[in-house]
Amino acid sequence: MDIMTLVNALPGAVAQGLIWAIMAIGVYITYRVLDIADLTVDGTLCTGGAVCIMCMLAGCNVWVSILLATCAGLLAGFVTGIFHTFMGIQPILAGILTQLALWSVNLKIMGKANQAINVNQYDLIASLRYIKDVPFYQNTIFVVAIFVAVVIAVLYWFFGTELGCSIRATGCNANMARAQGINTNLNKVIGLMISNGLVALSGALLAQYQGFADINMGRGSIVIGLAAVIIGEALFSRIFHNFALKMLSVAIGSVIYYLVYQVVIWFKVDTDLLKAFSAIVVAIFLAIPYWKGKYFTKPTVAKGGDKNA
Amino acid sequence: MLEIKNVYKTFNAGTVNQKVALNGLNLTLEDGDFVTVIGGNGAGKSTMLNAVAGVWPIDMGKILIDGKDITRLPEHKRAKYIGRVFQDPMMGTAATMGIDENLALARRRGRPRTLRTGITARERTEFREMVKELDLGLEDRMTSKVGLLSGGQRQAITLLMATLQKPRLLLLDEHTAALDPKTAAKVLTLSERIVRENNLTTLMITHNMKDAIKYGNRLIMMFEGRIIYDVRGEEKAALQVSDLLARFEKVSDGEFANDRMLLS
Numbered sequence: 387m388d389i390m391t392l393v394n395a396l397p398g399a400v401a402q403g404l405i406w407a408i409m410a411i412g413v414y415i416t417y418r419v420l421d422i423a424d425l426t427v428d429g430t431l432c433t434g435g436a437v438c439i440m441c442m443l444a445g446c447n448v449w450v451s452i453l454l455a456t457c458a459g460l461l462a463g464f465v466t467g468i469f470h471t472f473m474g475i476q477p478i479l480a481g482i483l484t485q486l487a488l489w490s491v492n493l494k495i496m497g498k499a500n501q502a503i504n505v506n507q508y509d510l511i512a513s514l515r516y517i518k519d520v521p522f523y524q525n526t527i528f529v530v531a532i533f534v535a536v537v538i539a540v541l542y543w544f545f546g547t548e549l550g551c552s553i554r555a556t557g558c559n560a561n562m563a564r565a566q567g568i569n570t571n572l573n574k575v576i577g578l579m580i581s582n583g584l585v586a587l588s589g590a591l592l593a594q595y596q597g598f599a600d601i602n603m604g605r606g607s608i609v610i611g612l613a614a615v616i617i618g619e620a621l622f623s624r625i626f627h628n629f630a631l632k633m634l635s636v637a638i639g640s641v642i643y644y645l646v647y648q649v650v651i652w653f654k655v656d657t658d659l660l661k662a663f664s665a666i667v668v669a670i671f672l673a674i675p676y677w678k679g680k681y682f683t684k685p686t687v688a689k690g691g692d693k694n695a
Numbered sequence: 696m697l698e699i700k701n702v703y704k705t706f707n708a709g710t711v712n713q714k715v716a717l718n719g720l721n722l723t724l725e726d727g728d729f730v731t732v733i734g735g736n737g738a739g740k741s742t743m744l745n746a747v748a749g750v751w752p753i754d755m756g757k758i759l760i761d762g763k764d765i766t767r768l769p770e771h772k773r774a775k776y777i778g779r780v781f782q783d784p785m786m787g788t789a790a791t792m793g794i795d796e797n798l799a800l801a802r803r804r805g806r807p808r809t810l811r812t813g814i815t816a817r818e819r820t821e822f823r824e825m826v827k828e829l830d831l832g833l834e835d836r837m838t839s840k841v842g843l844l845s846g847g848q849r850q851a852i853t854l855l856m857a858t859l860q861k862p863r864l865l866l867l868d869e870h871t872a873a874l875d876p877k878t879a880a881k882v883l884t885l886s887e888r889i890v891r892e893n894n895l896t897t898l899m900i901t902h903n904m905k906d907a908i909k910y911g912n913r914l915i916m917m918f919e920g921r922i923i924y925d926v927r928g929e930e931k932a933a934l935q936v937s938d939l940l941a942r943f944e945k946v947s948d949g950e951f952a953n954d955r956m957l958l959s
Contacts, residue, residue, distance in 0.1 A: 544810075548803055551792075551813035555800050558789040565748070565787070566856070567774030567804040 392652040397517045397527060399648040403641030404530040405512065405591045406610060408537055410618075410640040411633050412584030413611030419545070420557040420577040425481035426466045427585045427611060429488025430459050431604030434589025436495040439503050439599040448511055452590045459586020460579045462488060467575030492601055502598040510594045530591060534637050537584065542630040544580075553577050585611075606661055609668050614640035616671040696896050697724040697864055702746055702756030704920075716742040717753070718920030724864075724898070729890055731907040732900045733939065734917035735947070740900045741782075743917070744866045747898075749773045760863055775805030778857030778895075780850065780870040780886075787853030790842030794833060794852060797841055798822045801856035825855060829885065847878035851885060858889050865890065867899040883910070904936045918946050 409431060416424040434455040441451035462484055469480035493499065505513045512526040522528050544550045555563040556573040563570050585607075593599040618632075618639030626635050651657065704717040716739045724730060732740050746753050749770040758766050760776050781787050788797050799814035799822070819837065827834040829851050833844070841849060850870055857865060867886060871879035887910055890897050901907050907914055914931050916924035916939065923946055926934065 546813050547810045548808040548813050549810055551796060551800060552803075552808045554792060555789045558791045559786070561781075561786050562789055563800075564770045565774055565777075565779045565781075566800050567771050567806075568800070568808065569769075569771045 395648050398514055399644040400641055401517055401526045401530060403644035404527060404534055405588055405595055407534050407637035407640035409585045409588035409607060410611045410614035410636050411537060412581040413608065414615050414633065414636045415577060416581040417615060419554055420574060422477040424466060424578060424581060425478060425608055426462055426484045426582055427608050428604045429485035430462045430582045430585040431589035431607045432492045432601060433458050433462055433488055434586025435593030435599035435603055436492050438590035439501050439593050440495055442503055442508050448509055455590035456583045456587045460583040463579035463582030464575060467578040471571035471574055496599060499601040500598055505597060512591050512595045514595055526595060538630055538633045541633060545629055609664050610643065613643050613664060613668045616668060617642050696726045696761060698759040700757040703754045704742055704746060705754055716920055717746060720921055722922055724896055727894050727896055728913055729897045729911035730913045730915060731911045732898060732915050732917060733904060733907045738917040739920040740917050741868055744868050744898060748777055748779055748866060776863040777866060778862035779866045780853045780857050782869040782872050784846035784849040784873055788841040788849055791840055793838040794841055795819055795822050795837045797852060798856060798859060801859045804860045847874050847882055850874065850882050854886055854889060858893060861893055865895045865897040869900045869902060872902060904939050908934045916942060
């Protein structure tokens with residue numbers, strides 16, 4: 387248990403955390419803004435990676451590949467959205483159906499379960515080789531941090547527009563939204579598309595980073611995304627009220643998740659157990675607000691007077 | 696202005712819970728009518744308002760606004776013509792959004808939602824002035840989340856939202872029933888003021904017969920999914936609660952004795 391092993395592993399953990407931060411922000415949009423637990427993402431992450439790697443292997447420019455991967459994610463979100471709104475399937479089941487279908491789609495995209503890409507032969511923008519001994523502008527941590535910043539900035543702008551506000555209203559109170567003339571079905575589809583687009587973007591970066599796309603790379607990713615959301619909220623919900631800062635807290639949550647993950651590995655915990663460990667931690671954190679409401683409610687004093695009428 | 700023609704609606708058709716909520720309902724409103732709607736539980740009052748608002752499709756019949764058939768129009772498209780305030784104060788506003796943001800959403804009712812900014816600086820000042828007129832001390836809390844407001848405050852904001860973009864028709868579904876008597880009276884006075892100032896065509900459901908007589912120019916009584924009494928003008932103004940009770944007794948064979956309408 388050499389402390390230097392841990393220290394050396396930390397930059398990689400930060401890079402990975404930042405890549406997953408984009409995915410976690412996507413989860414935040416469905417889970418917190420739209421109030422839908424969207425399980426499509428487990429499939430979409432791999433779709434993003436697969437599309438990106440296959441495009442690059444076919445000779446596409448890295449940026450074009452990332453763009454196409456993101457579009458594939460938008461499409462996956464669209465399918466879930468149609469399942470949910472047009473076909474009336476419960477959101478969680480709609481997501482599971484798309485996720486299942488994506489398994490086949492991903493295999494067809496890649497042609498086999500795993501496709502590797504060599505960092506020396508292709509011009510990648512993120513790689514675990516680009517963590518140390520590269521100029522800062524090529525460093526994956528820097529590059530992905532820029533991605534995260536741009537994603538947060540664009541989403542902050544978007545959710546302040548008329549359309550963005552109406553999506554927030556849809557997630558908060560669909561009855562009210564419809565009464566105010568908002569097409570809630572359309573908005574849910576748009577929200578799911580944005581979310582899955584981000585997840586696919588994250589998958590594209592992740593596949594480059596690890597040097598391959600794998601059919602299993604998205605398994606359980608919803609839990610990691612939720613963990614990032616919950617960690618971010620647990621740490622910053624009292625001080626961050628602005629929407630941009632809330633997304634930033636999710637990104638930080640994701641980085642913390644990977645730092646903790648790295649420490650756990652350093653402790654030589656059986657890695658087979660890590661997913662169970664993640665699931666239990668997320669379950670407990672999800673339960674805390676419920677328990678608080680149920681067992682620790684403080685008696686509130688009813689306020690009277692004209693001002694509160 | 697509003698025409699409801701021979702509308703039928705049955706819930707849970709074919710099950711033991713089958714309930715005929717609207718049973719050949721006919722109603723025509725004139726421009727500027729302020730109609731109070733009374734009737735026992737299950738008479739179809741809320742169902743009528745929901746049918747007009749398009750919450751679900753009706754089984755049969757037609758609904759027209761200004762001669763335009765809106766029967767097949769989805770709820771969010773009808774919102775262009777209709778402003779609504781619900782019984783549940785939680786239902787009319789987005790709790791996690793600010794007062795100003797809620798009003799901005801309402802300002803865009805009936806318009807496409809674009810990528811322009813969701814709330815402009817000019818709107819902020821404008822909304823502040825409007826909220827100030829409500830006299831609830833909320834003008835300094837414009838960015839507060841609506842979820843932090845009391846039920847009465849939320850209903851007042853919802854009322855403002857429903858009428859911000861002047862609707863062709865205002866639907867008030869027992870919007871004061873969940874409030875304490877004093878607050879209810881305040882919200883009701885405010886409703887009346889807004890309706891009068893904007894000359895809005897209004898359907899207002901109430902369980903309070905005194906209010907039903909006091910407000911509006913026309914009163915309708917519903918029973919088993921139909922309108923059984925329709926009175927307007929001076930005749931309506933001269934009504935007494937006892938008259939209405941007598942009418943209820945007549946149609947329902949005394950069933951109303953245990954109804955909460957008597958509590959008013």
